[in-house]
Amino acid sequence: MTFRPPSNNLKQRLMSHQGGESEQGYFVYDLEHLAEHLTKLQQQDVVKLWYAVKANPLSKIIQTIAQQGINFDVASRGELAQVISQGIDSKRVLNTGPAKSKTQISDFLRQGVNTFVLESINQLTWLEEAAKEQGKRPDALLRVQLSWPDGEKNPLGGNSLTPFGLGTQEWSSITANQFPSVNFCGLHIFQWGNMLCNNKMFELWSQMVPPLAALAKQVGFDLHVLDLGGGLGVDYEGTGNQIDWQTAMADLAKIKAEAGVQELWLELGRYAVAECGYYVTKVVDRKTNFGEQQLILSAGINHLLRPAITDQPFPAALLRNSSADTCDFYLHGPLCTSMDSLGNLPLPNDVDVGDQVIFSFAGAYGFTESMPLFLCHEIAAEYVYRNNELIEVRAAQPASWYLQ
Ligand SMILES: *Cc1c(COP(=O)(O)O)cnc(C)c1O
Numbered sequence: 001m002t003f004r005p006p007s008n009n010l011k012q013r014l015m016s017h018q019g020g021e022s023e024q025g026y027f028v029y030d031l032e033h034l035a036e037h038l039t040k041l042q043q044q045d046v047v048k049l050w051y052a053v054k055a056n057p058l059s060k061i062i063q064t065i066a067q068q069g070i071n072f073d074v075a076s077r078g079e080l081a082q083v084i085s086q087g088i089d090s091k092r093v094l095n096t097g098p099a100k101s102k103t104q105i106s107d108f109l110r111q112g113v114n115t116f117v118l119e120s121i122n123q124l125t126w127l128e129e130a131a132k133e134q135g136k137r138p139d140a141l142l143r144v145q146l147s148w149p150d151g152e153k154n155p156l157g158g159n160s161l162t163p164f165g166l167g168t169q170e171w172s173s174i175t176a177n178q179f180p181s182v183n184f185c186g187l188h189i190f191q192w193g194n195m196l197c198n199n200k201m202f203e204l205w206s207q208m209v210p211p212l213a214a215l216a217k218q219v220g221f222d223l224h225v226l227d228l229g230g231g232l233g234v235d236y237e238g239t240g241n242q243i244d245w246q247t248a249m250a251d252l253a254k255i256k257a258e259a260g261v262q263e264l265w266l267e268l269g270r271y272a273v274a275e276c277g278y279y280v281t282k283v284v285d286r287k288t289n290f291g292e293q294q295l296i297l298s299a300g301i302n303h304l305l306r307p308a309i310t311d312q313p314f315p316a317a318l319l320r321n322s323s324a325d326t327c328d329f330y331l332h333g334p335l336c337t338s339m340d341s342l343g344n345l346p347l348p349n350d351v352d353v354g355d356q357v358i359f360s361f362a363g364a365y366g367f368t369e370s371m372p373l374f375l376c377h378e379i380a381a382e383y384v385y386r387n388n389e390l391i392e393v394r395a396a397q398p399a400s401w402y403l404q
Contacts, residue, residue: 028382057082168211
């Protein structure tokens with residue numbers, strides 16, 4: 001398991017942190033680390049970067065990303081409101097998502113959103129109607145789902161149907177000039193996740209180009225933008241593989257030339273924010289059961305659901321220093337369901353009640369991808385770390401905060 005350690009200063013600060021009695025666990029995001037990482041991602045002129053807000057919509061994260069000149073991919077009214085309330089111009093927003101209603105499209109347009117990824121013919125029709133009504137001509141990308149004929153090499157390893165976008169055959173039934181109030185500027189494709197291999201990613205992107213170029217031609221518009229979504233991975237399981245950014249940029253420069261597009265876009269989620277974040281919780285009990293070591297933690301999938309739905313634990317370590325040998329522990333949370341497991345992970349074998357366990361890569365798909373309401377537990381606190389200071393963005397909240 002590759003645990004990504006916090007900086008020494010942050011670790012010292014966390015060891016002296018006294019959360020109140022109601023703090024079962026908390027997230028902390030190292031904003032300087034995030035800014036440095038994003039600066040590196042921005043040192044290229046191959047792709048235009050968007051941030052997929054669903055990975056982590058915390059105000060301070062959004063502000064740090066905005067300062068780096070990265071724009072925002074929002075997929076709900078809530079995400080749009082959160083981005084706008086950070087003082088970000090709605091012109092910097094791209095709207096994706098399979099469940100855009102006619103009213104939502106119209107409201108987003110009225111609020112100044114000008115770039116839409118369309119996932120159905122209804123969405124396209126509704127955008128046309130709203131744009132005409134409001135006297136606007138927004139940019140649109142059609143979201144495409146590709147499949148491969150049986151027997152052909154499918155880089156995705158399966159042709160499962162998803163609600164994201166439409167197949168090329170379905171999109172071929174329209175022509176751009178039927179929608180004069182919509183500026184067809186490109187195509188969007190994203191049907192892979194947590195990729196850790198540059199070669200595989202490049203092979204996949206390469207295979208997308210010919211069918212996409214053919215589709216744009218058929219629908220009748222110039223393919224100006226190709227949006228390749230997100231899916232650049234994080235090595236949760238310690239496989240030793242990871243996407244090298246420079247290599248990815250060199251590969252994408254080839255894709256850009258091959259597709260003949262002016263702009264390539266990526267909407268990064270976890271690759272942008274996962275590594276800046278940690279989650280810390282306490283050991284409430286330790287026991288040996290059927291010969292196995294078990295730790296019961298103060299919080300589990302109520303604060304970190306992802307391991308239960310993907311089978312990929314967040315890498316963990318003991319917060320304090322220990323030179324004891326490690327052994328594997330089953331990590332359980334407080335929920336009365338066997339689903340509440342954060343994995344079977346190595347920890348020093350002197351770990352005991354009252355110790356703190358820290359999980360890394362928790363900057364993405366942590367706080368908002370959880371199930372905090374079950375069994376009336378507390379909402380996790382969120383902190384940011386900057387200038388050697390731990391700043392509380394939201395304190396832990398008891399169940400009385402949300403129960404009626
Ligand atoms: C979730 C999502 C992303 C980000 O995915 P990551 O795997 O976190 O990079 C990008 N684009 C769209 C449309 C998404 O739904």
